[in-house]
Amino acid sequence: MMRCIIVDDEPLVRELLEDNVSRVPFLELVKSCKTALEALNTLQQESIDLIFLDIQMPRLSGLQLLQSLQHPPLVIMVSAYEKYAVEGFNLQVADYLLKPFPFDRFLKACNRAAELFRAKRAASLTEPVKNNDFFVSVDYSLVKIVTADINYIESSKDYIKIYLASAAKPVITRMSLRTIEAKLPAGAFIRTHRSFLVAIAKITAIKRDLVCIGATEIPVSETFREDLNRVLRSH
Structure with missing residues (x-):
């Protein structure tokens, strides 16, 4: 689709x-x-x-x-x-x-x-996955985001929340999901929902309408289900 x-x-x-x-x-x-x-x-x-x-x-x-x-x-x-x-x-x-x-x-x-x-x-x-670490603006400072540390990213209006494996709280920055998707290595992340971008390598389980990263459950919408299934079959 x-x-x-x-x-x-x-x-x-x-x-x-x-x-x-x-x-x-x-x-x-x-x-x-x-x-x-x-x-x-x-x-x-x-x-x-x-x-x-x-x-x-x-x-x-x-x-x-x-x-x-x-x-x-x-x-x-x-x-x-x-x-x-x-x-x-x-x-x-x-x-x-x-x-x-x-x-x-x-x-x-x-x-x-x-x-x-x-x-x-x-x-x-x-395409081979590359090290695409980058910086985002947080409270008038620049914070380095290590791509391999990202579990998933959630969009919330004009902001995104970057959930990292190494941090208890997400990094929040003013950016669209589409903009940050362009910064990430091709083939390493997958949309599961219009508001969620998930690191494929971090997915630990799949339920009917959810993917799991450990105990965290992330929604899967019908729009992105086919793409998700195709990507997971290739891994």
């Missing part, structure tokens, strides 16, 4: 895209955004795999939004103007839909994005 958002300032286009997304079984619509700024806020709060992105929007264009993202998800650009296609593909978008487009063309773009998504996931699982 690919979690996606729609970003377009035209209500009719958003409605069409929403309807199209609902007809594709491997897509889950997280949010339909009117502006790029609304999309940016969603990207900071949610785990998103694919963006259907309009180009010409007020204040912040689709291209400007894409250029501002350090680790962008897959993008299918949606535009009434063919002239932006080259720039879009230079930014490595999955596909470029020229308005108006039929459903079969939309589906073709989605299938292409799904292939890229699967390839990206497979590469992350086979």
Whole structure:
């Protein structure tokens, strides 16, 4: 399942895209955004795999939004103007839909994005785990986080709680779960829930809707269950 958002300032286009997304079984619509700024806020709060992105929007264009993202998800650009296609593909978008487009063309773009998504996931699982220790800001100071010491991370609104094996209390810092996920070594952590990121090597037991790290139980949502099962089967 690919979690996606729609970003377009035209209500009719958003409605069409929403309807199209609902007809594709491997897509889950997280949010339909009117502006790029609304999309940016969603990207900071949610785990998103694919963006259907309009180009010409007020204040912040689709291209400007894409250029501002350090680790962008897959993008299918949606535009009434063919002239932006080259720039879009230079930014490595999955596909470029020229308005108006039929459903079969939309589906073709989605299938292409799904292939890229699967390839990206497979590469992350086979990539060697590296030592990606990093610093976070805590009460006007910088605290070093040793990646191997992390048990799991919990998102709470604009903050995250980093639970360490060596500490009784979590480290709390202002950051999105998506931002810290980009700092962690690929293949070492797995989302079990929109609010939880778990170190795979620290999982000691699995229950129906939970994974356990010792006595600590962490929820598993239906959205991430398939990814979790696939990763655990490979370990």
